[in-house]
Amino acid sequence: MLGLDALMLARIQFAFTVSAHIIFPAFSIGLASYLAVLNGLALWTGRSVFTDLFNYWKKIFAVAFGMGVVSGIVMSYQFGTNWSVFSDKVGPVIGPLMGYEVLSAFFLEAGFLGVMLFGRERVGPRLHFLATLMVALGTFMSAFWILAVNSWMQTPAGYAINDVGQFIATDWWAVIFNPSFPYRLVHMLLAAYLTTAFVVGAVGALHLLRDRANNAARVMFSMAMWMAAVVAPLQIVAGDFHGLNTLEHQPAKVAAMEGHFETHAGAPLILFGIPNAAEGRIDYKVQIPLLGSFILTHDWNGVVRGLNEWPAEERPPVGIVFWSFRIMVGIGFLMLGIGAWSLWARYRRRLYDAPWLHRAALVMGPSGFAAVLAGWITTEVGRQPWTVYGLLTTAQSASPIDAAAIGASLIAFVIVYFALFGSGTFYILRLMNHAPQPAEPGLPPEAPVRAGGIMPGPVMAAKHALPAAE
């Protein structure tokens, strides 16, 4: 298909299904925590606006969570369908970690989600708050285990290879807490919080632009801008640490991110340019002398290794990594700018009265998703040609399947995902387009109790709910 071989098609398909999937967790991890905070504030302060916001966002959470679940089911089979050799060889190490993800996180979320969605009035405030915390914990545990798996593939540790060529764990602690895991976990969790903060901020900004007296919109905008002001700088610091960790363990990836083809001391920081992999240089580059070495080695004349140190077949594709990295960093600094702008507006007591800030925040609404995807593209394309870094190549990992089969299923995935998740996104945007109201209702009473699996919540409902509540 289009001259692409089975390996390339399998990579495109996996990239597509995993990208579609990561969007929902990136949002729901942050949103689950936001809901927990709103719930806690509602209990602590007794202010009704927090309850209204909780009800407003939980409706959106339910739709996003549902799409995360169904796209996640696909992921648990994509490893076998597209990367069967990888599954056979690496399954003994990463399989149990993914098993723990399913067992602890999925069931924790699914078990308590029903209580959370069911509403505070019906199950009592304390049980409800506990359920919200458990859902947030569940999303965190999901991220924990999945990032342990991914990080192990990037920086394998605590393993041996048995006589049939399978990786086996010799030290589970070393497998889970492998060298890149803490950095990746922090970077991803902060990314999820920022993504959610900018979505919440954009919705708040939209309703402030329409009606700057809307109290719920004010509160959510203010909370989101605090998150932007505090977390965006933290994220830049965390990203820097993660980058230094990558330099230590995957220097070829960093060389591609920075666009360094030659090894040299006192390397410049290349801001922009067009990577020319064939000639081994960056065309039309704009650069700051010495800064590259300073950022990476914290020494103006530190030596930075270039891609030419690796044989051509062990270099990652430079163009994609170079650009996706710049998109991610660029968005990060834009987020920092919004945070700083909001602090200035707040200092001048014009936070709710700054239409240009609101417009900027509205435009930045989806920026977190773009940054998350760009960041994952940087790290995943940047570790090519390896699936298990330095040990198992992507080409060795693939299933023995015809290109036609993978091409056909790729097309089917693209069509189905765009149709279904497009509809879901439309329903979410429609929910967001409604201004939050005082006494914001929860889920519509005519719809059944649903989403998120098995729900012990309704039993309490049956006991506590007054008929008038319907």
Add this chain to the structure above:
Amino acid sequence: MTLDLPMIWAALIAFAVLAYVVLDGFDLGVGILFPLIRGEAHRDEAMNSVAPVWDGNETWLVLGGGGLLAVFPLAYSIIMSALYVPIIVMLLALVFRGVAFEFRWRTKRGQFLWDWAFAFGSTLAAFAQGVTLGALVQGIPVEGRAYAGGWWDWLSAFSLLTGVALVIGYALLGATWLIWKTEGHVQRRAYDIAFWVAPATLVLIGAVSFWTPFLNSLYAARWFNWPQVLLVVPVPLAVLGAGFLLLKGLQKQQELAPFLASLALFVLCFIGLGISFFPYMVPHAVTIHAAAAPDNSLSFLLVGAAVLVPMILAYTGYAYWVFRGKVKAVGGYH
């Protein structure tokens, strides 16, 4: 004391798959029957009867798939590549019907679309699961540690038969579930449907059972060799007994008995499959022990499973207890 960890895990995975088949079976069945139920209120009632539990039911599929990767990576890798097409079709179909539960309530104008997605997705997912099963039973060519066939090898008259059989079987589970959980129009409709799909299911179970020994002499030996035939013959006899109770329950217009008899049929067929497969994970190619990951992977995950699976079972049971009784058209369970 040494535990045979691969056998323990084989039993756990088999349990997860059986739990998936009987639990998601009835809610897929409701989806399959959806076009036969007319009227918006009646459809709401049918869908509401499964809405609270479907997602929990499908988590068993994730547990089965994820568990297979973790503890039988070789079997996972061979089965997923050999049955690439039906598995991808099943996943896409499950996405279709899964989102329908949520989206159906988000629109009035587009509701018919999600009704259609629910019915189409449920039927296709059931068919693909049946084909997957049939293809596994008829055997997969393996060389070394990899699948050694083409991407259409799964397609055969036998796998198509098992595909149809599972659609009809799930329709029976769905119909008898609706008999149990609804009243009035929907329940009468479910009785009418069960009147047809119950005998059809029994005929299809018979057809698949009689065909299987002819696929491979090892199956024939397992089922017909004297004297071990004495050990396996209770299974087909029990199938006949369950079939009799099913038809009698429907004839007497009982409410719960037909559903229980249908569940018994599924459990018995699953036991029959187990008898045919044992000790293989991929029939006649890879045994349970050959497919298993090293013991330290199995024991590492077993600790978590030993704690969490009973908890999951407990609250699953609790949730079904909560949702006991008849469903109403509006607002789900009351």
